[in-house]
Amino acid sequence: MRNQEVVKxxxxxxxxxxIKGDNPFRIRAYRRAAQNIDGLAKDVAEISAEELQKIPGIxxxxxxxxxxxxxxxSLKFYDELKKEVPSGLVDILSVPGLGPKTAKLLFDKLNIKxxxxxxxxxxxxxxxxxxxxxxxxxxxxxxxxxxxxRHTGRFxxxxxxxxxxxxxxxxxxxxxxxxxxxxxxxxxxxxxxKDIDILATSKDPHKVMDVFVHLPQVxxxxxxxxxxxxxxxxxxxxxxxxxxxxxxxxxxxxxFTGSKAHNIRLREMAVRKGLKINEYGIxxxxxxxxxxxxxxxxxxxxxxxxxxxxxxxxxxxxxxxALEGKLPELVEMxxxxxxxxxxxxxxxxxxxIQELIDAxxxxxYEYLAITDHSKGLAVARGLSIDQVLExxxxxxxxxxxxxxxxxxxxxxMDIKSDGSLDYPDEVLKQLDIVVASIxxxxxxxxxxxxxxxxxxxKNPYVSIIAHPSGRLIGERDxxxxxxxxxxxxxxxTGTAIEINAYPxxxxxxxxxxxxxxxxxxxxxxxxxxxxxFQFDFMAYGVGTAxxxxxxxxxxxxxxxxxxxMKRLKRKAG
Ligand code: DGT
Ligand code: CA
Ligand code: ZN
Numbered sequence: 001m002r003n004q005e006v007v008k009x010x011x012x013x014x015x016x017x018x019i020k021g022d023n024p025f026r027i028r029a030y031r032r033a034a035q036n037i038d039g040l041a042k043d044v045a046e047i048s049a050e051e052l053q054k055i056p057g058i059x060x061x062x063x064x065x066x067x068x069x070x071x072x073x074s075l076k077f078y079d080e081l082k083k084e085v086p087s088g089l090v091d092i093l094s095v096p097g098l099g100p101k102t103a104k105l106l107f108d109k110l111n112i113k114x115x116x117x118x119x120x121x122x123x124x125x126x127x128x129x130x131x132x133x134x135x136x137x138x139x140x141x142x143x144x145x146x147x148x149x150r151h152t153g154r155f156x157x158x159x160x161x162x163x164x165x166x167x168x169x170x171x172x173x174x175x176x177x178x179x180x181x182x183x184x185x186x187x188x189x190x191x192x193x194k195d196i197d198i199l200a201t202s203k204d205p206h207k208v209m210d211v212f213v214h215l216p217q218v219x220x221x222x223x224x225x226x227x228x229x230x231x232x233x234x235x236x237x238x239x240x241x242x243x244x245x246x247x248x249x250x251x252x253x254x255x256f257t258g259s260k261a262h263n264i265r266l267r268e269m270a271v272r273k274g275l276k277i278n279e280y281g282i283x284x285x286x287x288x289x290x291x292x293x294x295x296x297x298x299x300x301x302x303x304x305x306x307x308x309x310x311x312x313x314x315x316x317x318x319x320x321x322a323l324e325g326k327l328p329e330l331v332e333m334x335x336x337x338x339x340x341x342x343x344x345x346x347x348x349x350x351x352x353i354q355e356l357i358d359a360x361x362x363x364x365y366e367y368l369a370i371t372d373h374s375k376g377l378a379v380a381r382g383l384s385i386d387q388v389l390e391x392x393x394x395x396x397x398x399x400x401x402x403x404x405x406x407x408x409x410x411x412x413m414d415i416k417s418d419g420s421l422d423y424p425d426e427v428l429k430q431l432d433i434v435v436a437s438i439x440x441x442x443x444x445x446x447x448x449x450x451x452x453x454x455x456x457x458k459n460p461y462v463s464i465i466a467h468p469s470g471r472l473i474g475e476r477d478x479x480x481x482x483x484x485x486x487x488x489x490x491x492x493t494g495t496a497i498e499i500n501a502y503p504x505x506x507x508x509x510x511x512x513x514x515x516x517x518x519x520x521x522x523x524x525x526x527x528x529x530x531x532x533f534q535f536d537f538m539a540y541g542v543g544t545a546x547x548x549x550x551x552x553x554x555x556x557x558x559x560x561x562x563x564x565m566k567r568l569k570r571k572a573g
Pocket of ligand 2: 184186195197
């Protein structure tokens, strides 16, 4: 059923027209049409142009638009219109009491482009003085935003994946499921997730749904049906479960994995081939015969493309790459040979070196870098020069005894506010690896922070820049930084840039990883483990790296121990 897609588009169009101050009758026409389609029992995709015009509020023009969208998967008028206003501006309209006129005013006068901009300005009392805005209005706007955020909040993936895994486990145990898979943004390893999408096949869908809505994780059941049920977990996360036919499982998996943008591209391509792709399968339009859909790869096979990994499905060039046979071979968990950023209880970790070695070996690793904090980071009990040199000696002695496993002696060295480094070169050159990072001065100017990172990379002993943007998802934004300049310097100096796998960091983020890859910058995926179970965070780092199209060769810690040591020494000269 395509009705909801059309409803959303028509409402969006009305919103944008309103912001633009367009003709009120035209705006109302779109709203009315949306409302009437919303209440329709029949799928608009199955209704002829003539019949469409019998729906109240729909004339030849809107009927044509509906058909264009249903046939091609997009609407030119809508796409063009969207370019005329910043996309975030439409979101502002969902703030209670804030109409399109005010939204336009905010954009024109204060360059407010989205809800975050609006919140910032309201907090700083900068809205006062605009026509119709008083102190009280600002206060209400802030309340409204807080409310929207509670409702439309996205969750960091690290909070969502464990919940999803818990549910899958219970379903496998208690429900008569055959196939079972996560779909949606979670399967694509996006850094934030709106809701969990799960797909299953079963001989007894009713029983599956019964089990699902009675799971111990459930706080509230939103809806229960034979093919789809939705609930809210105790953590406040929405979970949708769909049970589909065996023969449609692949098509449904492709459809509900998304992204929407990726799906739309595939559907457009299918239309040009006289085919139709939906969540039920792949169909020949003329004969109406189903020609695929049991396996996910069917939707790529029909275009003679290789399988596109879920992490890449964002319509950011993956379809073109697949058509040209130039898809990257994405890095995999099995490629990771060790972790290069780990803390012991000498600084702020919880374990001694031996416990970390055991945990690393259990993950099949070949090596591990011990990188406790440096002295400047007093809050994390950073190591004095004497302490780090003593630890270095201890590690080198240990290494002689270890069999089939190697330790690297290192540090996570603080880059101080003035840009200087926390240990002198005489100390650094004795270590196997130096991970450098920023822990203070987040409010400095973009130039200052960039300069700190650049000067650290120019030090021959600095091997990796850790968590380069400093973001904490949902808690702290990235500091201002000229990432282009940082990546350029990384390339020039042979410094690796970390993909910190700690689920609230995922820093570098996917977009910059892609950029780094294009610039041939070496990456390193590390967990920043403080407690041994956190070694398992590696999966988040690898997922994020894959979203940035990273291949094995782009990642430092896929090297064998010997190759790694050679690579580290090369920079130091
Ligand atoms: P999010 O926001 O983190 O939940 O992201 P997704 O990608 O999981 O989005 P969601 O849960 O709204 O939908 C799951 C997938 O279903 C989405 O990636 C693509 C597919 N899908 C949902 N709605 C539509 C639609 O209106 N058109 C198309 N073509 N696909 C859709
Ligand atoms: Ca989702
Ligand atoms: Zn660390």
